[in-house]
Amino acid sequence: MSQMNMAQALNSAMDVMLGRDPDVLVMGEDVGYFGGVFRCTDGLQRKYGARRVLDTPLTEGGIVGAALGMGVYGLRPVVEIQFADYAYPAFDQLASEAARLRYRSAGEFWAPLTVRTPYGGGIFGGQTHSQSPEALFTHVCGLKTVIPSNPYDAKGLLIASIEDDDPIIFLEPKRLYAGPFDGHHDRAAASWAGHPLSEVPQDHYSVPLGKAAVVREGGGVTVLAYGTMVHVALAAAEETGVDAEVIDLRTLVPVDLETIAASVAKTGRCVVVHEATRTGGYGAELAALVQEHCFYALEAPIARVTGWDTPYPYAFEWDYFPGPKRIGEALVRTMDARA
Amino acid sequence: MTPHSPLSLHIPEPRFRPGEKPDFSDLRTSAPGEVRRPEVDAPAAEFRDLAESLVRVLDEKGGAVGPWDPKLEPERLRLGLRHMLLTRAYDERMMRSQRQGKTTFYMKSTGEEAVAVAQAMALDKGDMLFPTYRQQGLLIARDWPIFEMACQVYGNAVDRLKGRQLPVMYSAREAGFFTISGNLATQFIQAVGWAMASAYKGDTRIAAGWIGDGSTAEGDFHYALTFGAVYRAPVILNVVNNQWAISSFNGLAGGETATFASRAIGYGLPGLRVDGNDFLAVTAVTQWAAERARRNLGPTLIELVTYRAAAHSTSDDPSKYRPADEGSYWPLGDPIERLKDHLIAVGQWSPERHTQLAAEAEETVLAAVKEAEAVGIMGSGRRHSPATMFDDVYKVMPWHLRGQRQELGF
Secondary structure (H helix, E strand, C coil): CEECCHHHHHHHHHHHHHHHCCCEEEEECCCCCCCCCCCCCCCHHHHHCCCCEEECCCCHHHHHHHHHHHHHHCCEEEEECCCHHHCHHHHHHHHHHHCCHHHHCCCCCCCCCEEEEEECCCCCCHHHCCCCCHHHHHCCCCCEEECCCCHHHHHHHHHHHHHCCCCEEEEEEHHHCCCCCCCCCCCCCCCCCCCHHHEECCCCCCCCCCCCEEEECCCCEEEEECCHHHHHHHHHHHHHCCCEEEEECCEEECCCHHHHHHHHHHHCCEEEEEEEECCCCHHHHHHHHHHHHHHHHCCCCCEEEEECCCCCCCCCHHHHCCCHHHHHHHHHHHHHCCC | CCCCCCCCCCCCCCCCCCCCCCCCCCCCCCCCCCCCCCCCCCCHHHHHHHHHCCECCECCCCCECCCCCCCCCHHHHHHHHHHHHHHHHHHHHHHHHHHCCCCCCCCCCCCCHHHHHHHHHHCCCCCEEECCCCCHHHHHHCCCCHHHHHHHHHCCCCCCCCCCCCCCCCCEHHHCECCCCCCCCHHHHHHHHHHHHHHHCCCCCCEEEEEECHHHHCHHHHHHHHHHHHHCCCEEEEEEECCEECCEEHHHHCCCCCCCCCHHHHHCCCEEEEECCCHHHHHHHHHHHHHHHHCCCCCEEEEEECCCCCCCCCCCCHHHCCCCCHHHHCCCCCHHHHHHHHHHHCCCCCHHHHHHHHHHHHHHHHHHHHHHHHHEECCEECCCCHHHHHCCCCCCCCHHHHHHHHHCCC
């Protein structure tokens, strides 16, 4: 075991996989010599060479398209899109190609591609360094969407993603790279040191895809969260004293409905939180699933605490970001509601 | 300050519309045998003249002339002729099937048979092909069963793609033929990635990608040339310039003032422009580019100049946007006729044998297509179970797809 922050844990996952499997290669903008703008690939090129850890031209569509061809050949590419906000030029290759190769060829062709990309706000990233585009990917059949919230899961989920034979969108909450963040931006930035989930095995292990984690047990209300929002929801529960059960979904598609349904059956209430904009967001899918599967257990309307339906603003960071106050209010409102 | 007159926007227009008399005298061509043949390791900067001229081997009298003559054995030329005749006969038959309501859609490659057949024959069996929807001749030249192709068009119970794909979007891994996508140009950069992987693994196989003149306007064309050049990927990048992208003439894709081969120069790649209806010339440039790729010297962009003789698809009526007889004015003729004339000119063929081979091709196609129709056509006969609709979205079916399959009754 060693103490790692999330960036180091992700680095360790790629290190382990590059070491184990000669068909694994890492590619993206600035990932090679420089080690990545967030240091996630630091040192990997020195260790494995420029052939295995490639710097690429600045072309997201080209990176994903080329990686897909490599995957078809039989390699296992791990590509980085520098910010999720810049995944759109690659959207055609992801949605029309990566997601459908296996289906349209009836299993003749597939590409075991992992697309890592930092996402999410809380860093004064403005409009194009803060977005949470997960719903664009969860809507595409054939893709799996994975989001870790701590160093231990980050490494285990990334290894599981690289080993998985389906194309994976691996969204990394950049606000959590260096430390957990509970939304209290006025307090000193925390570090992962001392956090139990920053103790990470140095060797190979994996965290299964499609399995959520109950990170706080409670009987009053189920909170469905992922990424940075897991930590914000935990803070909101502590600060309001609401007996909330907080679930870290970890994989959005395929989502762990069993864990969700068991929790809502117990609590009878549900609050969904995400940073992404509300309309058409992944929270709508979660709310619909809970409504379909837990209707008779529900004692209150399902609440959604999300980013507003606006582009992510710069100067209004903390008016936009769904912080512990807004989540806390939703928890209290949901607890007070009477069916 | 000098006063300027108001600006005006240039909208490229084809020179001839329905009812007008076509004239291709401005097509940039070269005399057969005229264009030089550089060494395969020549620097990319030395290809400007080649990107502007036209490699041709077959002359007006059916002779093979100049430095690009691949000097193929007559047996191989007759095999090429057979593959082209099969391709044309298959296209004719499936077009008729669509008109008879046996399938909903079809796309012919009439006039472009030499592109696919000569290129497939110039490559090794292990080389990976990333085609568009108009290179069915690649499959035929790799001896892929016409029965299998027809079953795909009919979406019947034998269709390897299980009725999931629009007709002509074939996939044949065993033939090294990559799954065709409806999204244009995507395969061009994928071909480069495959080639990079082959080099990464120290393999000896190369990749070839195809794209139409219209689709060169897609970003993926640029991605492919950039990645190909940056990593010197062992790939052949083919632009099939058949003059038309549905109703848009190639000037709308940027072909009005520059050739598509000349795009290569700016990326630091060699660009060759070849008579796409000249079986020998297509063979020669493909062999040249393959040799360059195999010697780890990187990619080549080949523009194959040809003419889309048929409609874009069964859903298209070209007489609405181009002269109905435009194809008869096409100066580079018909690829099958030209190879036939060559073989006759060198004493290796006769009109009688040709008629016989064409008839055999039609019979072969008819038998295979009938066999496919006996399995099922669109809307009747045997098809795959709708339960299979949920397979292969993922390697292992997740719970939500199992639930939806049950919802459908399976």
